[in-house]
Amino acid sequence: MSEQPGKYAYEGLDRVLHEKARLGILTSLFTHPEGLVFGEIKLLCSLTDGNLSRHLQVLEREGLVTIAKSSGEGRPQTSCRLSELGRERYLEYLEELQAVLQAASEQQKDQEQFNPGWSPA
Amino acid sequence: MSEQPGKYAYEGLDRVLHEKARLGILTSLFTHPEGLVFGEIKLLCSLTDGNLSRHLQVLEREGLVTIAKSSGEGRPQTSCRLSELGRERYLEYLEELQAVLQAASEQQKDQEQFNPGWSPA
Numbered sequence: 001m002s003e004q005p006g007k008y009a010y011e012g013l014d015r016v017l018h019e020k021a022r023l024g025i026l027t028s029l030f031t032h033p034e035g036l037v038f039g040e041i042k043l044l045c046s047l048t049d050g051n052l053s054r055h056l057q058v059l060e061r062e063g064l065v066t067i068a069k070s071s072g073e074g075r076p077q078t079s080c081r082l083s084e085l086g087r088e089r090y091l092e093y094l095e096e097l098q099a100v101l102q103a104a105s106e107q108q109k110d111q112e113q114f115n116p117g118w119s120p121a
Numbered sequence: 122m123s124e125q126p127g128k129y130a131y132e133g134l135d136r137v138l139h140e141k142a143r144l145g146i147l148t149s150l151f152t153h154p155e156g157l158v159f160g161e162i163k164l165l166c167s168l169t170d171g172n173l174s175r176h177l178q179v180l181e182r183e184g185l186v187t188i189a190k191s192s193g194e195g196r197p198q199t200s201c202r203l204s205e206l207g208r209e210r211y212l213e214y215l216e217e218l219q220a221v222l223q224a225a226s227e228q229q230k231d232q233e234q235f236n237p238g239w240s241p242a
């Protein structure tokens with residue numbers, strides 16, 4: 001075995017972002033740079049009010065999302081956006097995900113069972 | 122917002138496989154179909170003895186890895202391999218990871234900041 005130590009340690013899989021629900025929330029916000037309101041995220045990520053609140057708190061505390069409460073006419077709304085830091089860390093996280101897929105892809109290169117449909121840049 | 126509910130729920134990110142250390146262990150075993158001994162996995166995944174033992178127990182209990190102890194000449198060795206079920210579930214898990222990358226990639230399609238270097242099959 002000639003591989004380097006720690007090759008599969010994936011230190012870049014930051015636990016704040018790697019948690020499944022938070023990864024969904026961040027992906028929904030990344031794909032909606034204009035922001036989303038609480039009810040939209042809840043629906044898109046299939047989360048309960050309590051779960052979404054809890055995870056948004058974690059993300060806000062880490063500076064990854066910004067949360068604004070509006071109280072104009074009609075019902076008050078909570079709207080969320082990815083912060084610049086959140087965007088940077090999300091992209092770094094995605095690079096590590098790519099490393100996992102690339103490792104698997106290299107193994108499968110000569111086999112037909114798994115075709116990830118992409119190749120390393 | 123016309124997207125389908127649950128689009129970012131990522132149900133396929135199975136918690137058994139999504140846990141960072143276990144994802145590393147499974148990737149190391151997937152890329153070494155001949156199997157690895159305990160000390161090799163420990164090194165490749167930067168885990169302590171205790172952590173690796175604990176995660177291997179979880180994976181064995183779920184039927185994802187098979188563990189064999191040899192007691193021939195020299196030091197006894199623990200060797201691990203991915204089971205057929207483990208291989209299947211790992212590949213299913215990777216498909217869901219691709220879905221995350223694809224969602225991000227679609228968002229970034231017209232931007233230069235993120236080039237994932239792959240396109241959907």
